[in-house]
Amino acid sequence: DIQMTQSPSTLSASVGDRVTITCRASQSISRWLAWYQQKPGKAPKVLIYRASSLESGVPSRFSGSGSGTEFTLTISSLQPDDFATYYCQHYNTYSRTFGQGTKVEIK
Amino acid sequence: EVQLVESGGVVVQPGGSVRLSCAASGFPFENNIMHWVRQAPGKGLEWVSLITWDGGSTYYADSVKGRFTISRDNSKNSLYLEMDSLRTEDTALYYCAKDSNEYYFDYWGKGTPVTVSA
Numbered sequence: 180d181i182q183m184t185q186s187p188s189t190l191s192a193s194v195g196d197r198v199t200i201t202c203r204a205s206q207s208i209s210r211w212l213a214w215y216q217q218k219p220g221k222a223p224k225v226l227i228y229r230a231s232s233l234e235s236g237v238p239s240r241f242s243g244s245g246s247g248t249e250f251t252l253t254i255s256s257l258q259p260d261d262f263a264t265y266y267c268q269h270y271n272t273y274s275r276t277f278g279q280g281t282k283v284e285i286k
Numbered sequence: 287e288v289q290l291v292e293s294g295g296v297v298v299q300p301g302g303s304v305r306l307s308c309a310a311s312g313f314p315f316e317n318n319i320m321h322w323v324r325q326a327p328g329k330g331l332e333w334v335s336l337i338t339w340d341g342g343s344t345y346y347a348d349s350v351k352g353r354f355t356i357s358r359d360n361s362k363n364s365l366y367l368e369m370d371s372l373r374t375e376d377t378a379l380y381y382c383a384k385d386s387n388e389y390y391f392d393y394w395g396k397g398t399p400v401t402v403s404a
Contacts (some may be wrong), residue, residue, distance in 0.1 A: 180348070213390035215331075222381060222394035223331065227384040229388060267332055270389040273319065273345045 181205050183269055186276035191286040198254040200281045202267035207247045214243055214252045215266045217280075223266065227252065257283070288312040290382045295398030302372050304400055308365040308382030311334045312351065312379075313393075315339075318362040319385035322367045324378035325397070332378075336385070372402045 182205040192198050200260035202212065215223040225234045225270040228244035229252055240255045254261055262285055294306040306322070335346045335356040344356050353385040355368040365382055366403040386392035 193342075211389070212324075223391070225386075225390055225392055228386070228390045232388075234379075268309060268333075268390065272389075273400075274347070275323075275336070275391075277331045277333065280330040282338075 180274075181208060181269055181271075181276055181280040183267055183276050185265075185267055187281060188279065189282045189284060191284045192248050193286045194257055194259060196257045196286075198257050198261075198283060200267075200283075201251045201263055202245075202250045202252070202278050204248045204250075204269060208271075210246045210247070211270050212243075212250050213239075213268045213270065215268060216263045217266065217267050218263045227263075234278075239254075243254050287384070288384065290393060290395035292380060292382045292395045292398035293364060295380065295400050297403060298372055298403045299404055300372060300374060300402055302402070303308045304372065304381055305368045306367040306382075306398055308395060310363045310365065310382075310384070311340050313384065317365040319381040319389075320358060321391065322354075322356060322365075322377075322387060323381045323383050323391070323394075325381070326375075329378075334380070339396065344348070362378045369400070373401075376400065377402045 184203045193239040214231045217223040225244045226241050233245045242253050264280045266281045289311045291309045321336045337344045337356045353371045357366045370373040381397045382395040383391040
């Protein structure tokens with residue numbers, strides 16, 4: 180089974196900071212990766228799919244890159260609404276696998 | 287507007303059974319793969335199971351294989367999860383999620399809680 184590993188687990192940042200979260204796959208997954216944002220008490224919300232495609236309605240400060248085994252989610256200028264937990268997710272025909280999550284906290 | 291509304295969450299003893307339901311609306315339910323995803327208290331997201339549009343194929347996480355059964359009734363726009371031989375580690379908020387045409391989750395319900403405790 181493919182394992183997804185995110186780093187860091189927790190990230191402290193200030194409003195306006197550029198933030199990067201990394202997700203590594205245990206084997207090549209091409210570009211079959213999505214990123215989600217989850218706020219406390221809420222369901223996750225998709226931000227990015229196919230590694231770098233921005234979901235409709237998601238602010239352009241969010242971007243994704245990578246292919247194969249290494250992927251990144253970048254927030255170009257952190258806003259107060261962005262403090263949340265972020266998950267990467269691999270998808271194939273038979274399963275879905277999440278990373279363990281990265282919590283973005285206020286510094 | 288797409289809506290997914292889960293129900294059936296309960297407190298149950300270890301070894302017990304629970305059936306969760308998800309009522310879907312606002313999209314052509316019969317055309318979409320559907321999923322169950324869970325989240326234990328204070329923990330991350332864990333994919334549980336998926337079912338193809340016609341119910342012809344089902345897949346499960348290793349942690350629930352042989353104990354959980356996913357099903358759907360397209361005539362009722364409903365998704366189900368039958369959970370048997372429940373363990374304390376199955377305690378979680380269970381989400382129903384819609385698969386997009388690109389295989390990621392584009393809509394989620396609010397979740398229904400299942401607590402397995404003696």
